[in-house]
Amino acid sequence: MSESLAYAELIAVLVAVTDNEPRVMTIDAGEALPSGPFETSHRTLQSGLRAWVESQTGHPVGYLEQLYTFADRDRALDAGTGAAQTRHISIGYLGLVREQVTLGAGRPEWRSWYEYFPWEDHRDGRPDLLTGLSERLLDWAGDHEVRRQRVDFLFGLNGQLWNEDLVLQRYELIYEAELEKEAGFGRQMASDHRRILATGITRLRAKIKYYPVVFELMPDSFTLLDLQRMTEALAGVRLHKSNFRRQVDQQNLIEETGEMSSETGGRPAKLFRYRPAVVEASSLSGARLPYSRH
Amino acid sequence: MSESLAYAELIAVLVAVTDNEPRVMTIDAGEALPSGPFETSHRTLQSGLRAWVESQTGHPVGYLEQLYTFADRDRALDAGTGAAQTRHISIGYLGLVREQVTLGAGRPEWRSWYEYFPWEDHRDGRPDLLTGLSERLLDWAGDHEVRRQRVDFLFGLNGQLWNEDLVLQRYELIYEAELEKEAGFGRQMASDHRRILATGITRLRAKIKYYPVVFELMPDSFTLLDLQRMTEALAGVRLHKSNFRRQVDQQNLIEETGEMSSETGGRPAKLFRYRPAVVEASSLSGARLPYSRH
DNA sequence: ATGACTTATTCTCCATCTGAGTTTATGTCA
DNA sequence: TGACATAAACTCAGATGGAGAATAAGTCAT
The missing domain is CATH 1.10.10.10 (Winged helix-like DNA-binding domain superfamily/Winged helix DNA-binding domain)
Structure with missing residues (x-):
């Protein structure tokens, strides 16, 4: 039974926008996303996160949704030993706040998320950096047809349109190609925080x-x-x-x-x-099935 | 630190369809969803779940996605005592399998999900049961305008269209109105398994x-x-x-x-x-923003 | 005050998509 | 052989969506 005991922490992708720049709350000089243990005193995950975030930002969190639960982070540590070791589980949340006054300790800072994913900002046209990046990716793809198509598709090459939703998939491709630590391809973060951030951005871009x-x-x-x-x-x-x-x-x-x-x-x-919505929002869906009255 | 140790389990909403009936794998005579501890031996959440499910069903799981992490189940137990107690975290997964040959112990059974949510099957027209159910819900709503609108919206009353995606929201309304244990309003499950099932159905209906x-x-x-x-x-x-x-x-x-x-x-x-897809699927999205070339 | 410049707000046009059927084709079965 | 069933192709009008023109109402330098 004790085998299944795990260390559970909450980790937040907290977003605010100022000066037309989407920002994310970071700690450790921009190297990590804020996170904390999930304490027994918290009634629910949601309330635990909310309380903790509000004490950090000094502002109520307007919107909060669970993102994903990550548990395969420490596998490198386990490998080889086989020893029973405490599992690490991170439950990620996406939160939106209207302003960003920071109060907490540990010098939290709001940073533009495009520092971490500079290829994701196409507001002033395709970023120059994409030229070098896609070159490197195509090198990696080589003759591998499937890989090449994936690069084309994800990065809008070869006449394909740029699809802004695919943030996570692009990051994972870069990771697969082992380019994620290269200088010039975005600021790095500790552990898998950059991936978690990508998950948050992806979710938000889809949701809007x-x-x-x-x-x-x-x-x-x-x-x-x-x-x-x-x-x-x-x-x-x-x-x-x-x-x-x-x-x-x-x-x-x-x-x-x-x-x-x-x-x-x-x-x-x-x-x-x-206008806080006619009724529960929705029905503005989008994708539809071809219903039949009858 | 030990405060944050939690008991982590995996719980599955496993779906198969036979005879045009969507079925979900259950144990305990249909009273619970299959679940098991997240063992240290599992490399990742995904692989842990997959191995375990395949040993239960004897069939490969074609599609597997994380649903949601639930952690506020046992709050009733904690209340009052304030004692440090082991937290219970359930990580829910949605899995799709092509056939349903059951091998495992504990007599797993595949049951139509409409046993649990009979008001969700509109293939042969609006189910009769909805008449009684919406009556009870409207009683509960009383004069409360917001509640009444929610009932109308979720259950397609008053000229509104039935929206099949809102499975979870409907269940939660029924729960709020304390009708979820009433005889005739669907088969019950242990703990919050019925809610987890609703989460799975909701996700699947949206995804298709x-x-x-x-x-x-x-x-x-x-x-x-x-x-x-x-x-x-x-x-x-x-x-x-x-x-x-x-x-x-x-x-x-x-x-x-x-x-x-x-x-x-x-x-x-x-x-x-x-035809396993041109490229990565997607681009069949649906909801779109009004892009601008330039 | 005037003209250049900016941004707001309204319209128009047209191609494509969608909802709701018809029509025609090709089987099985009593 | 005709009644019945389902398949597959086609039709058509109204709604939606992309692209941009036209018009309105401010600021600012001269």
Whole structure:
């Protein structure tokens, strides 16, 4: 029975956006994601994480969702000995906070997530760094047709479109090609934290498409362009202005406050607020099956 | 430090489909989902689960994905005492197997998941049981406008459409209304296993829309109607025949084997096989952002 | 005050997709 | 042989989505 006892910790991918830059909370001079033991005093995982994060950031966490449970981190340590050793289980969470005032000890810092994944920011066009990176990946792929296709597909080569959702898959390819520790290909982190961060970004980029989580990061009132910039910051991609607007108001999730913003540099913009959703959101799904009435 | 030691177990929602009925593997005469300790000998969570499941079912698990980690099960036990007590962490997995030959001990059985959630099967129209159930839910909602809207939305009342994805949310509403133990509202399970099952069904119903997992449950060759029936079994909803076909071959995931099936009762149907995907699947996504070229 | 420049907001257009059937083909079975 | 079943292909109108033009309403340098 004691075989199954494990050391359980919580680990957080905490996201905030300032100056159109998506940031993640880090400790150890940007080398690690914040984490802590899962104490018996915590009623649930969720509440444990929430309490702990709020004491660190000084701000309520608007949105919190479980990401993934990682348990194969320490396998290198186990190998060979065969000794019964305490298992390490990390339960990852994704949290969104509106502002980033840091209070806690250990000098937590908010850093742009593009420091860790510089190839993921396509807002000003395809990053230059991608040239060198994809060259290295293609070298690695060599004649291996499947590998080559994967590189093309994941990095938008050979006429394929860039798909911003595939953050984790891209990182894993880079890892497989053993390029993840190369200088110039993004800042590194301790242990597998960079992978966990990639998992969080992936989840968030997918989620904003079918669930109104962006508003957890927006201030109470905002212009449509603010909202677009926020979405672009997260997705790492530019969006089509008028089509973005059309989509937003079809979804019926925002309403005018009646006031205007004058800090636009051009024509003043209407201010909007989030309208906490008709009913439970959803139904804005996306993928559908071809239903049949009857 | 020892505060954070926890007992870790794996728990599986194992799904197979036979006779157009989606089935889940259970133990204890259908009262529990199969689970086991996460042993140190297991290299990773995934491999631990896989080995253990295959020894139980005698069949390889085609598809396996982590569902959720549950840790707030035993809170009732902790309450009041404040004593340091071993935490119980369950890591849930969803697995798909093509056939269901059971070998293991403890008399595992495959049971239709609709035994546990009879209101979820709308293939032959709205189940009668929903009349009584929604009546009880509306009673519970009373004048509470928000509750009433939630009931309407989740159970497709008042002109709203039935959304088959909301399995977990429906179960949680029923739980909140304290109707989950009432006779007639589905077979019960030990502890929170019914909730875990609901989580699995929810995940699977969502997934089939944007990822070709159905094929993990199909035999090597099949007709288009077979594929449709499989999808309907999982979604619990009837689909539009020709539109389903159109969608399937737009996705380019299957190809004709060249042979025909004669067991249709009508005109013989072409047989198809799964074509393990152009590249990594995806790009059949669904929800999209309004991208901008530039 | 005026014209250049910026950003906001509204429209338009057209190609594609989707929902909901029809129509025609090809078997089995009484 | 005709009734019945299912398969497979085709139709068509309305909704959706990508792309960009047109118009509105500010700021700012001259």
